[in-house]
Amino acid sequence: MRLRYRTDVLDAGAAARIAGYHLAALQQIAADPGAQHDQQSLLSPDEVRFQLDGLAGPDRDRPWGRRVHELFEQRVRAHPDAIAAVHGGRRWSYAELNARANRLGRALLARGLRREGVVAVVTERNLDWMAAVLAIFKAGGVYLPIEPHFPADRIAAVLSRAGCELVLTEPDSTATLGPALESLPGIEALFTATAYAEDHADDDLGIEVGPDQLAYIYFTSGSTGAPKGAMCEHAGMLNHLYAKIEDLQIGPGQAVAQTAPQCFDISLWQLVSALLAGGRTLIVEQLLDVGRFLDEITEARVSVLQLVPSYLEVLLTYLDQTPRALPDLRYVSVTGEALKLELAQRWFAARPGSSWSTPTG
Secondary structure (H helix, E strand, C coil), X not given: CCCCCCCCCCCHHHXXXXXXXXXXXXXXXXXCCCCCHHHCCCCCHHHHHHHHHHCCCCCCCCCCCCCHHHHHHHHHHHCCCCEEEEECCEEEEHHHHHHHHHHXXXXXXXXXXXXXXXXXXXXXXXXXXXXXXXXXXHCCCEEEECCCCCCHHHHXXXXXXXXXXXXXXXXXXXXXXXXXXXXXXXXXXEEHXXXXXXXXXXXXXXXXXXXXXXXXXXXXXXXCCXXXXXXXXXXXXXXXXXXXXXXXXXXXXXEEEECCCCCCCHHHHHHHHHHHCCCEEEECCCCCCHHHHHHHHHHCCEEEEEECHHHHHHHHHHHHHCCCCCCCCCEEEECCCCCCHHHHHHHHHHCCCXXXXXXXX
């Protein structure tokens, strides 16, 4: 076999691997023409090792023996009175957030939540949403985010495809959830306020959760067909959160802005990463009004902020017209859209002391 390739696109190693796929296919065809193709692999043992180990990056020191909620509980014991989360005029300490999550977790268990049982959270972006997410992890369930404004048929489809058993919600978030549940009689809805009011203990649940247990499911938008659920185990979630903590240098007392809608996977690291590092989460209320948005992140002394480039451009235009200091903002992470070089240059010209992060996945 003679192989020709463009040297401006492929290097010799990549070209050799592609040639290897062709050779492997020819060898398998010759050896057993009637074999099932989906039972075969074109990858050599060396290629498998390269894919699994060579591209994995360096080993990192992680607390693999702990789950995310257990690391949060350690922080609760270390500084129970420190502020963990802020939303509007509400502020919860680490102790209060933990106690509420524990009560919600026990309410879910009382309703028959099993290991890796899927629990949908249909609430607005608020402190009860945060408590619900932690409660599901503590109880050994699987977090499924659903935005309350979604159409009823989409909510019903996602609940059904995920095999959902329980829904945590609030009275103001049931306009389309109610009709969706009418077609799914086997799913029970529970108001967070109802769960809080029940006589459940607020100490840690202590349920064993393995690193390979499913932690959450995020569904795609369905723009290219039916929505598809992407699943992540606890070990993967832990690794991702610590990558954010290290990359953005999130530490004690620092504030991370939570800006993304619930159904975007970036919403989760924005929501809980600070809790593992002794920081606090600001669930931002004002996104449409740029001036009030800047007031909010400035007052909360936000040090880590993630935005899409289109909103960053709006933000910069506003700051050009109405200059103001953002003394605590240290890291800006841009994601979700293509970032133009000119926009990055504008940011650093206006904010030379800040750092930049561009997530790759």
